Amino acid sequence: MAHPVDGLLIPTGSAVHRLPAQTKIVAVVLVVATVVLTPARSWGVLAAQGALVVAVVAASRLPAAAVLRRLGVEAPFVVFALLMPFVAAGPTTRLGPVTVSQAGLLGGATLLVKATVGVLAAVVLAATTGARELLAGLERLHLPAVLVAILSFMLRYVVVIAEELGRARVAREARGGRRAGLAAVAGGVGARFVRTYERGERVQQAMLARGYAGRMPVLAGGAATAAQWASALSLPAAALLVLLVGRLLVGVGG
Amino acid sequence: MHVPDGFLDVPTSVATGVAAVAMVGTALRRAEREITETGPALPGLTAAFVFAAQMVNFPVGAGTSGHLLGGALAAALVGPWTATVVITSVLLVQALLFADGGLTALGTNVITMAVVGVVVGYLVARLALRFLPPRARSLVPATALGGLVSVPAAALAFTGLYAIGGTVDIPIGRLATAMVGWHAVIGVGEALITAAVLGAVVATRPDLVHLGRHLQPAGSPAGGPTRVRLGRRGLAIGGAVTLAVASAVSLAASTHPDGLEYIATSLGFAGAASGSPADRSPLANYVVHGLANPWVSGAAAGMVGAVVPVVVGLLLTFLAQRRRGRAARAAE
Incomplete structure (x- = not known):
């Protein structure tokens, strides 16, 4: 993958x-x-x-x-x-x-x-x-499973969120030029947090719908010889x- | 603010690593109830959000732009325990995948930014909220104050760790003044950005803000989104607070010039720590020459110490922005 x-x-x-x-x-x-x-x-x-x-x-x-x-x-x-x-x-x-x-x-x-x-x-x-x-x-090295799960969601979505912030910046500059105020930039970032939160809730719903019972599948990293x-x-x-x-x-x- | 490898010696790095594991373990246990409720996706996405938001350039006035550190903001949004876990995840990924912050310094970075930064930011915000009217809009100034204090607090925590295991002998009083002075300035930017971002969240979904869970649902009677404005007044207040903090800190530092030096002298191993070239500099021992009262001049030195980095920083960013502007024009 x-x-x-x-x-x-x-x-x-x-x-x-x-x-x-x-x-x-x-x-x-x-x-x-x-x-x-x-x-x-x-x-x-x-x-x-x-x-x-x-x-x-x-x-x-x-x-x-x-x-x-x-x-x-x-x-x-x-x-x-x-x-x-x-x-x-x-x-x-x-x-x-x-x-x-x-x-x-x-x-x-x-x-x-x-x-x-x-x-x-x-x-x-x-x-x-x-x-x-x-x-x-990290899972093999006994990092707590919750932390591994959080890290995996973080790595999966960090590029998505960064790209969304990038598109918001392009849209803002297309409408208002390069000189945007703090409120405009922060407004976009704040709105992105709200969307991120809602997306997190949707992901959780989708996981529950597919039988998530509080335990992520093991990443199946093989043991090292x-x-x-x-x-x-x-x-x-x-x-x-x-x-x-x-x-x-x-x-x-x- | 990410500490690289080699700043702190190995025993201190191991000790901070062990302490960080214990602290994050505690945070994980305390956050467990929330995480089982919301699933790992929400804190994971919040970590991704913090990571991505740290890369955004925020204009913070006077032609300057700043970056978010996000400790106080994350604490306000998802609560202190989850925020500690979230910032730890960010630091772990930065150290492992982006080589940002040393691997042996990971414990140090987790303690200063994910624990001290988050906890101080949260506690200050909670405290400030007590003195503000109980409504959602109060979350913004309260969290901004948390952001303002959390950055120099993290810098002070680093100074403390450096005093224990620093590899190069820097007078701790001087390091503390420099670190706290400089990070107080960064804290002003952090406060402005935190306020602006949280203001945007409070305007649309105040119910999402963990810090405000006990407040009544806002926006119900008045209707319409609350608008939080931050202008010159906010900048002026932030600047005044920075100067006050820097003066107070250097006052504390100068009334007992260099606590570690004092300890070293009383223990009898202060041979080498004298006659540094900066003794002849105008800010030597944080006393401005020509001011008779040592307290007043100590505070004045702190103010100068806070103002100089601001001026230098503004100048540098101004030059950088002009260059960038020219490059952008050339590219168009």
Whole structure:
């Protein structure tokens, strides 16, 4: 079944795409946690971990341009990270014409690297996992059934509602030009909520009519085999190994 | 306002994750009765609505546009427990599918936006409703006030978490002032958008608004849809409230300059936290130089701190809109 939010999925049929969603979710969370755990100044370790995630992008055969474009989500924190050298405490250093906090400079740079690796890992997850698989994976990971059901309705209707809001905007601009007041825009959004609510009631009626008894059908995500778990978890394991080896080398080097 | 990975250390992220699971679990249990009554479709569609509405550009006056965060609005529309579940769903999808907000920061984001933002917004709206005439139209200013307060409250909650597990040493007093000052401004936009959207709902289907369930069915005797107008007066009142809040917060911050620094000194590990370059800046320690009374000057610094981001923000959006306008004209 084609799914609207599957617009995020970039199907290339790679081995990463074929892994069950639950193994990918766990692997991504663990690899990001390992990156966050890596202490500042361990640039070598962070670079190696970044390279591992990039290797997964390559293994997924995702187009680089699309991946780079999706990294744009990060833009707001880039600003924050760039501000950090100017607001953090501690001893200062001169950087060209300005005086900045050393801790802030280090922290800002570390934050930028870690957040980028985190976003990249999440982009890989979204680009290799369809919405339905993702829900099945979350169900397999024992997310409460009510929450899975709510998420599935959300994903099913988010594109519908966004398109309706888009059509309302086009209609408004066609009648009144581009300069609409707050009341006009909000009136459309408020009306959309009323319609959404009524649609929710109709969906519930339709479900009851078809025998819904308070339990959604199981999404039938298959159990993952030990081999699948092993191949998914090899990514966080490698990231952790890099971290441990890096720490050991620092220890030996003094 | 979505926190990325790497802002908070791993122990704090794990702790916020566990706390978030407990809080959302509680919300799910409390919302269960409503959800079994309405089915999962209604909260699911509400989550889709919040998600889609967050992408709408609202003109909030003075050539500026803003985005809805939706915590207080969702709480007013579907009740605080369901709203927590709804906003959590939105955050979960944003983190998993849109890489918006870190996966290790999901607990932090759920606590600040889905719990603190929703609960504070709801409680403030409930409180405000007590002092307003008991009719459906009162829902609008009450929820707007909830929206106004919920945004800086969420920012303050983040500051608190950052004080526990922040990865970079930023003086907490300064962070709190900056976060609350900036988000008080965002809160004004949130209040305006919340009021306008809720006003449109109250005008047609006041019975749908959860917050107003105890009120008499409106529009019965007077007839005709209630119209809620928000003009310059609303903007002026919002601005005045923001300035008052920012002054009050910085007053509280400046009477005890930097609570964490004070604790650090008394515990004896405040070696590095001195002599920052900003000490020579005009707002150093939130006291405006040249004003003798420390209380007055502290409050003045708060007001300046709130005004500067507004001016900078207005300037930036003005420039961006001009560019966009030019691009649109070029495209036509």
